[in-house]
Amino acid sequence: MKPSSDHRPHKKPGPSAPTSRDWTTLPHDILFAVCLKLELREILRGADRVCKGWRHVTVGEPALWRHLDMGTMHLSQCRDLVSRGGVTCEFFTARCDSDVSLRFLVRGHPAPCLKSLRLLDANVSFEALNESVQKLAQLEELDVELPYCGYKWYKKLIQCICEARPQLRRLSVTVGLPVQLYPKNPDREKFVIPVMCELRSFELTQCNFTVDELVATIDNCPLLESLQIGGLDRDMLRQLRERCEAKNLTITS
Amino acid sequence: MEVDKGKGEAEETRKVAEADRDTVTLKSSDGKLFEVSKEAAARLSTVLAGMIAGGSIDDNGTDLKQIGSEALENVVDYCNKHANSIPSAALISSSISFNTAPFKEPEEWERKFVDRLSHDALFDLVEAANFLGMERLLDVTCHKISEMMKGKSPDQIREVFNIKNDYTKEELEEIRQELAWAFYDD
Known part of the structure; x- marks a missing residue:
């Protein structure tokens, strides 16, 4: 991740702009907090199968499976x-x-x-x-x-x-x-x-x-x-x- | 982390910061200065509260080397909006109760606040909120991210977040087998 160099004009990219951040590097705690807001099936059908990094979080956090x-x-x-x-x-x-x-x-x-x-x-x-x-x-x-x-x-x-x-x-x-x-x-x-x-x-x-x-x-x-x-x-x-x-x-x- | 040098803007904001002692001045990784209500900063961020209490606030701009200017602008914007939307009675409850408070659905303005962000800005903001110990902002941003994942297949999620699939076919099949029941209605 690098800080955005803000020399561009006032217009900021909107919600639909493609992302250039590496979301697999999302800190563990944050992804965990996101998963806590999802239902069991949503985690299993989504986050669990997206990439190895994310699965590491879903499998490794017992609190998600309480x-x-x-x-x-x-x-x-x-x-x-x-x-x-x-x-x-x-x-x-x-x-x-x-x-x-x-x-x-x-x-x-x-x-x-x-x-x-x-x-x-x-x-x-x-x-x-x-x-x-x-x-x-x-x-x-x-x-x-x-x-x-x-x-x-x-x-x-x-x-x-x-x-x-x-x-x-x-x-x-x-x-x-x-x-x-x-x-x-x-x-x-x-x-x-x-x-x-x-x-x-x-x-x-x-x-x-x-x-x-x-x-x-x-x-x-x-x-x-x-x-x-x-x-x-x-x-x-x-x-x-x-x-x-x-x-x-x-x-x- | 590479630091951008903000030149002219820095001078301008400094004057304002020094004039008003109810605010603190924060400096982004790329050298831009932002002003935020001291009360709101202390109430919404455990890290800033600690810095204010500990006297480690720099009048010339407290360095937040981990946070870029766009994210810090959003943080400050959020703090100021929050300060305006909260009735004064709520000011009494300090950040102590933050961790135990159950999650409340984002309010309308909070929803709008995160909805207008690009995915990059959201990513930077959630990291900034995490770094600054801003429980509520973290909650609101995580809620937004979870909404972006809801009802989506792994492929769709990868597309939204620009994530490369690092599973082999065999590994994915193994996961499917393991939890076959969760995919019955695929």
Whole structure:
């Protein structure tokens, strides 16, 4: 870059004049600040592929990849981006196709400081999910859509999540297809969660919960504003509403 | 960096600078002098604020060897416009809060201010803003650059910024593979 020698007449080149500056030498911090103003896809489809110098910035700045909303993409397809964000990633949404992918997301020490994790179509095991939640100490919002799950494991999963992360503000674990493997098993364990003092929004799928269990659950969530239980029958919904009438809480099915 | 010698203009501006102590005089790499409100300079630029506070301002023109005259003119222009557009109550908040303030969309006059610039002038101005620690001007110029990139293919971006493609076909294909999903609707 050289300073413009201003001996030319008053007229300055307008916005459409071709540039003679070397934009690949744009300082790192500036290009980074520019990229912060672009959306994920715009960076990937643009700046990332313009030249090596620019890509060096986009790949090397974890802060650009802090908020990864992959929509309906599979986690395994965006491992490269997960790596770019490293431990600084705070928000993550994707479809989750395997335990391996999920473990990749929460790998390393320290684990990523995810505050919000959303897993769509989560084809993962109880162990992998439980293990991940245990690692994500800063988690505030967790959304998991399980395609299918047995009643027993489902309840156990929610209990484990609540025990590990009592600071959650939002918890949604839903099952597309709940399966009751042993319908007549009489000695089922009672469903109990610890006190969730930050929880505002709770979403579940009806998997054999009794009204008593649900009332006890609500009692342990003092700040709860919204409870949604997919598949709850009308009669139970009515009973539940009656028993929690005094609370400032919306219960839907 | 090569320095252009500004001769006659320098003498003229100096007189004005000395007459008014509410301003500081800045000297570009090519020797031209510019006058800017001391208050605005201190409020908008952390570097100038430091120099003013530290007494390292030269009445005969403080040397800014990294900044050419055209860019410095824009910087000064921006400072003066900014000083006029801000209600006096805002003067109380000093540059301390700058780094924590969230980005506000450019105001109409700021938009016009950067829209009229050539790409070269924009390049020099963003570098000057960076050098002088002018958070707001940097924000506004970076916003402009990001708008020039939005919705454009790498080829189009290269054309706008006159950048040579230094990727081989194979390397580009590799990137495409890596992030194939981002290009589905190409």
